[in-house]
Amino acid sequence: GQQVKQSSPSLTVQEGGISILNCDYENDMFDYFAWYKKYPDNSPTLLISVRSNVDKREDGRLTVFLNKSGKHFSLHITASQPEDTAVYLCAAGAGTGSKLSFGKGAKLTVSP
Amino acid sequence: EAAVTQSPRSKVAVTGGKVTLSCHQTNNHDYMYWYRQDTGHGLRLIHYSYVADSTEKGDIPDGYKASRPSQENFSLILELASLSQTAVYFCASRWDPNQAPLFGEGTRLSVL
Numbered sequence: 377g378q379q380v381k382q383s384s385p386s387l388t389v390q391e392g393g394i395s396i397l398n399c400d401y402e403n404d405m406f407d408y409f410a411w412y413k414k415y416p417d418n419s420p421t422l423l424i425s426v427r428s429n430v431d432k433r434e435d436g437r438l439t440v441f442l443n444k445s446g447k448h449f450s451l452h453i454t455a456s457q458p459e460d461t462a463v464y465l466c467a468a469g470a471g472t473g474s475k476l477s478f479g480k481g482a483k484l485t486v487s488p
Numbered sequence: 489e490a491a492v493t494q495s496p497r498s499k500v501a502v503t504g505g506k507v508t509l510s511c512h513q514t515n516n517h518d519y520m521y522w523y524r525q526d527t528g529h530g531l532r533l534i535h536y537s538y539v540a541d542s543t544e545k546g547d548i549p550d551g552y553k554a555s556r557p558s559q560e561n562f563s564l565i566l567e568l569a570s571l572s573q574t575a576v577y578f579c580a581s582r583w584d585p586n587q588a589p590l591f592g593e594g595t596r597l598s599v600l
Contacts, residue, residue, distance in 0.1 A: 378547075379547065382530070385528075407585075408585055408586065410588055417576075417594070418593075418594075419578055419591035419592060419593055419594055420531065420578075420591055421591075422588040422589075425588050427586065465530055465531060467531075469585060470585070475533065475536060475544070475546065476521065476533065476536075476585075476589060477533055477546075477547060478523070478530050478531035478532070478533070479530055480528065480529055480530035481530040481531075
């Protein structure tokens with residue numbers, strides 16, 4: 377079954393607002409979590425990643441929050457811009473064996 | 489510069505035929521992955537490998553074989569291609585589980 381789940385397939389946010397994308401996972405052994413951005417017909421590009429020993433990581437307008445007990449992590453994009461419009465994929469994996477699984481993706485649309 | 493190269497970039501195959509997708513990395517990475525992308529499914533892991541001459545099943549391995557003859561090369565093999573295997577296939581590599589995978593440009597496969 378799907379190891380990593382993105383329950384909301386799409387999200388629309390006004391320019392300047394905060395975009396929040398969510399991801400749930402099933403495997404307790406996952407210790408690596410990441411968010412990727414993807415345009416149609418292009419390969420995914422890494423936005424930000426965290427290990428399980430931290431609850432939060434910031435990088436510019438991006439923040440990842442990790443809730444290990446709830447098996448949930450999220451991506452917050454502040455001051456959202458039209459160029460943020462894309463599909464966002466979450467990914468999680470376990471160090472042992474290094475299997476890395478992705479969610480189905482969520483399309484973010486930032487409207488001017 | 490780190491690179492993951494996939495070949496061919498696109499292919500049309502006939503149902504029941506054999507298809508081999510190739511991936512080559514010059515990054516000295518141990519871990520390599522094959523994913524397929526379908527609308528509504530995001531990226532799904534087919535096979536992966538963390539050492540030459542060894543492969544592991546991912547989340548959707550049925551109908552696919554993988555081969556890792558060397559650290560640099562990782563192939564995906566469809567012995568009997570089917571219509572349902574029409575998709576875009578991405579190869580990725582990374583040095584260790586703490587690192588984000590680097591993706592190739594993708595191979596668009598159409599099975600007719």
